Amino acid sequence: MTVPKFGLGTFRLKDDVVRRVVADALELGYRAIDTAQGYDNEGEIGEVLAASGVPRADVYLTTKIKPANYRRDALLDSLRVSLEKLRVEQVDLTLIHWPVPNGEVRPEEYLSALAEAREQGLTREIGVSNFNVAGLRRAREILGVVPLATNxxxxxxYLQNRRLVEFARGEGLHLxxxxxxxxGKVMDDPVLRDIAGAHGANPAQVALAWALAQGFSVIPSSTKRENxxxxFRAQDLQLTTEDMDRIAALDVGEAARIASPESARPVWD
Structure with missing residues (x-):
């Protein structure tokens, strides 16, 4: 696995807010930044990275192709535009943002184009986002020996995606x-607050440590430097087996799903 275990998410962060957040994160030690064409903040992130003084080789940079750019030529051209905005010659990871199962562009085209972007050196690694088990199986068939860095x-x-997690582990696919x-819902959860109190932590750190303990990478976001x-300190928190079991019991499945746009989502596992 080359995807860093901890990074900064930038969804919904724009303009001066994203500039400030990325600058703060870099100062605090973050060395992985996650963005997307659809976030409309690649340019601002590129500005901050260029001015930060942090060597390019030290920052793992991820972007995602938005569905409007899934046709082969559009995908390659749009990724070149993303590189210009981010002020880099290559990103470390490029993802297909949503599978869009009923879209005009089929997976054979956009996944093959993504692999071509890797061959051309526009991105070091490729992956997907929001793919279900069937989508992952199909992606691997299409890509053949080209590896998926992550889903x-x-x-x-509250949404622990156990069937997908089990499949990914069995196939050696990183999540x-x-x-x-x-x-923010975790902050008011009595179970997470109780576990946090026992460790001198906060509920956000507990939720992140829970995900990290399962081998997932995480990309939390906040507009506040203290958060x-x-x-970031969640990486140092070690939960007990009892803690993990208590959190496992919080799962309520699909009722807790937050991100599920009708036009782009698969049939969730």
């Missing part, structure tokens, strides 16, 4: 958890 999916204490904090610092 980035919504995983948090990246997004929305690990369930858009960015606190999230």
């Amino acid at each position: 980035q999916v919504e995983i948090h204490p 990246t958890s997004y929305m690990t904090l369930a858009v 960015l610092a606190g999230n």
